[in-house]
Amino acid sequence: MTGHDDHVSQPAAARAGRLEERLITAGLTSDDEIDAFLTALSTRASPVNGARMAARAWTDPRYRDLLLSDGSAAAAELGFDWLSYRLRVVANDEDIHNVIVCTLCSCYPVSLLGPSPGWYKSFAYRSRTVREPRAVLGEFGVTLPDTVQISVWDSTSAARYMVLPRRPAGTGGLAAEELAALVTRNGLIGTALV
């Protein structure tokens, strides 16, 4: 898939650099503040967070209900009480497969999934997922029976979406920690089954 020029090109990085300089000069922020923010983000933001939430939902029906009704509260219950957005979680089941996209830009729950992959920001993913999700999923190696309906969520507001994948068969004996290790970032976006 093609890259998203606005996110990766050097002119954009240069613009960000000039903006940073001007904000610092104007006294609106400081190098230390920016460093502290980036450090907090890079140490906290990880797909391990989302995977822990999914595994907990697989093993605890009360938590699953909370996760699907109030994602932010469910995140806070596992210690992720610093989200800067309202989290909404949509669950896959035998009839529905969910997939997340942001057609307008690249909205994404970074703190629970880690930095977004390049393809998520690509024009190809953003334009094709709303139009032909079955073909896009096929390119990720996800082939769903025709009886499974695909539900695409376009993140156009201040809400951020995450998918709760289906618990894989044959994992009945696993503890939540072992289950969390099975959950991938792409599973939480909907471009993988787990």
Place this chain on the structure above:
Amino acid sequence: MSEPQASGKQSMSYDLGSRVRVRAGDPDHHTRVPRYVRGHTGEVVAVLGRWPLPDDSARGITPPRTQTCYAVRFSAADLWGSGDHTVTVDLWESYLDRP
């Protein structure tokens, strides 16, 4: 500057399950209505709470209007003329009308 509302219309609130039509206008300012849903009718599947309207925030209007945001589901067949999937888009109330 043109307002996101159609002339003479106030924005309204919608219940879960309501059918709503996305306003077809093309404002000359920032908006969070993707072009592919403009003019299309969908169903409210979630009421997401009240948030500042990005159209106002982006234009430096202070304070921005705060409006209810809705998750609205569209059928692919309606949006694209083919496909058996659905697409759900979050839309602020002033982007919507009753069909």
